[in-house]
Amino acid sequence: MRTGDVTVAESVTDLAFAALEDRPGMPLPRRSTARARRWRDRAEHLLRHDAGGCWVAEDEGHVVGVTMALRRESLWGLSSYGVLPRLQGAGIGKALLEVAVAYGAGCLRGFICSSHDPRAARRYRSAGFTLYPAMLLTGQVDRSLLPVSEGVREGSAGDLDLCNSVDRQVRGAAHGPDFEVLLNRSTLLVCDQLTGSGYCFVETDGSPHVLAATNRRVASRLLWEALARADPASPISFGDVTAEQEWAVDIALAAGLTVRNEGYVCLRHMRPPTPYLPSAHFL
Ligand SMILES: CC(C)(COP(=O)(O)OP(=O)(O)OC[C@H]1O[C@@H](n2cnc3c(N)ncnc32)[C@H](O)[C@@H]1OP(=O)(O)O)[C@@H](O)C(=O)NCCC(=O)NCCS
Numbered sequence: 708m709r710t711g712d713v714t715v716a717e718s719v720t721d722l723a724f725a726a727l728e729d730r731p732g733m734p735l736p737r738r739s740t741a742r743a744r745r746w747r748d749r750a751e752h753l754l755r756h757d758a759g760g761c762w763v764a765e766d767e768g769h770v771v772g773v774t775m776a777l778r779r780e781s782l783w784g785l786s787s788y789g790v791l792p793r794l795q796g797a798g799i800g801k802a803l804l805e806v807a808v809a810y811g812a813g814c815l816r817g818f819i820c821s822s823h824d825p826r827a828a829r830r831y832r833s834a835g836f837t838l839y840p841a842m843l844l845t846g847q848v849d850r851s852l853l854p855v856s857e858g859v860r861e862g863s864a865g866d867l868d869l870c871n872s873v874d875r876q877v878r879g880a881a882h883g884p885d886f887e888v889l890l891n892r893s894t895l896l897v898c899d900q901l902t903g904s905g906y907c908f909v910e911t912d913g914s915p916h917v918l919a920a921t922n923r924r925v926a927s928r929l930l931w932e933a934l935a936r937a938d939p940a941s942p943i944s945f946g947d948v949t950a951e952q953e954w955a956v957d958i959a960l961a962a963g964l965t966v967r968n969e970g971y972v973c974l975r976h977m978r979p980p981t982p983y984l985p986s987a988h989f990l
Pocket of ligand 1: 723724727787788789790791794795796797798799800801802820821822823824825826827829830
């Protein structure tokens with residue numbers, strides 16, 4: 708994949724995911740302009756840091772499939788993966804995943820947040836990943852149920868060393884340069900106390916994006932503070948939550964959100980980190 712492929716790669720993955728949510732009689736759920744911009748920004752970021760993990764598949768000179776993988780210290784992760792709907796199921800995805808996985812040669816651990824597409828699950832299991840069924844929490848936060856959350860403050864670039872150090876303890880590898888992207892588009896919350904530390908990036912709508920902490924007490928404080936920032940009139944959502952994050956499921960349910968199962972967290976040579984809420988794209 709080259710920089711010149713980014714625009715078409717974005718639309719290929721958009722169509723791949725839209726087809727997954729296609730409902731008879733409903734318009735295809737395409738990405739908003741803002742989300743498409745974010746996808747392209749992420750692709751450019753990964754091309755800068757992980758050019759060897761970013762691949763496209765071509766058919767007669769046209770991009771028909773995309774995969775983007777990253778390596779952070781000893782962890783390999785899959786950030787994007789899609790094939791044009793009319794060509795799915797014909798082996799293009801298998802070829803793309805093979806080159807993306809090869810980029811992780813030498814990495815101890817592998818991490819993928821999978822959609823609910825059975826084709827994706829089949830590919831990931833065939834590549835040796837363990838599939839952990841995941842939950843999606845959605846809804847409007849009932850503000851009358853929010854407890855007082857203490858010890859959490861807004862963070863800045865000066866806190867990224869702390870975030871990387873929490874990452875290494877909790878998931879075995881730092882996010883490194885990915886934090887710069889996250890910091891540009893979301894709010895960083897930090898809790899740093901004698902008994903434990905943690906961080907959470909919160910989307911503009913209040914959805915927690917990635918959260919890591921050295922204990923559940925700190926993780927719970929961060930998640931409550933993230934939920935407290937949600938607009939009470941707008942629904943929020945966060946997914947890729949496995950049963951190991953029951954602390955987060957309990958908080959979401961207590962805040963009035965609903966739970967359903969969707970997709971998998973797919974891991975190789977590691978157990979689900981906890982307390983941890985992954986980023987679907989930066990793991
Ligand atoms: C996931 C995806 C990238 C895989 O690409 P692909 O070209 O379809 O993959 P392949 O054809 O190599 O492999 C698909 C596998 O699923 C099987 N399959 C095909 N249709 C299927 C279906 N409806 N249900 C279950 N399995 C199916 C195929 O037989 C193949 O398995 P096999 O190689 O063991 O025979 C592609 O299907 C896609 O874009 N899906 C929508 C977006 C998405 O969910 N991306 C994953 C992000 S985590």
